[in-house]
Amino acid sequence: MAGDLPSGAQLPSIPTLVTQYGAATATIQRALAALKDEGYLHSHVGKGVYVRDREPLVVTATAYVPPSEGRFAYEILEVTEIEPPAEVSHSLGLASGEPALLRHRLLRYRSEPVELSWSYYPAAIVRHTELARPQRIRGGAPRVLAEIGHPQQRHVDRVSARMPTTEELERLDLPANVPVLRQFRVVHxxxxxxxxxxxxxxxxxxxLRYDREADGVDGR
Structure with a gap:
């Protein structure tokens, strides 16, 4: 990812890596297998192991990623009213037991699954809008919310890492032992x-790419 080994570069032989890292042959083989599963390396039988031509998918942290032909596309998995998780209810300022509208989606990049999302909206303000329909929305949620008098002004992200759930592992087709990034975003x-x-x-x-003007340093 840092570019120390450029795309197309051939890795040293396993005996050379064993000597370089002071590791057992089996350990080196497991490391190479893991990197192949994660998409960083590929093998040419009889020739060696090479770095794949695959740059990280840099995602700009915007409130909405518009679909684009041959690149990003959304698949609607579920649209329903539910009692949301406590974290969501608190962030949206909902009263105890107040429902939210959930839009659960899978984002694909060049047909490959890359992101699962669960978007929650106060049901009282979106119940009779396009957001409540199980279909794609031209212009996404920002357009619908603006049209009903709630234009998106800013969003706050919290980013963490953890191991995936079974659904995430299967729907995102993740290799074993690979963590996921979890963004929790509140749009105001x-x-x-x-x-x-x-x-x-x-x-x-x-x-994840964040680009913003400096607004002071608090010393922490």
């Missing part, structure tokens, strides 16, 4: 929070 309109989204993506594929 001028008067209230209007969306809380959990986004989960394989840590071996992604970098």
């Amino acid at each position: 309109s001028p008067d209230r929070p209007v969306e809380a989204t959990v986004m989960v993506k394989g840590a071996h594929l992604h970098e």
Whole structure:
């Protein structure tokens, strides 16, 4: 990922790696197998092991990734009203037992699954909008929310890493023992929070890009 081994570079032989790292042959073989599973290396039989031409998928941390022909595409997995998790309910300012509308989606990049998302909206304000329908939405949630008087003004992200759940492992087709990045995003309109989204993506594929002007340093 740092570019020390460029795309197409051939790795040293296993005996050379054993000597270089002072590790057992079996350990080196397991490491190479893991890197192949994660998409960093590939083998040419009789020739050797090479670095794949695969850069990290750099995702700009915006409130909405528009679909694009041949690149990003959303698959709707579920649209329903539910009692949301406590984290979501608190972030949206919902009263105890107040429902939220859930849109559960799978994002694909060039047909490969790359992200699962669970987006929650206060049911009272979106129940009769396009967001409540199990279909793709032109312009996404930002357009719908703006049209009903809740334009998106800013969003706050919390990013953490953990091991995947069974659903995440299967739907994202993750290699074994690869953690995921979890983004918890709260989107605010001028008067209230209007969306809380959990986004989960394989840590071996992604970098998150934040670009903002400096607003002071607090010394921590």
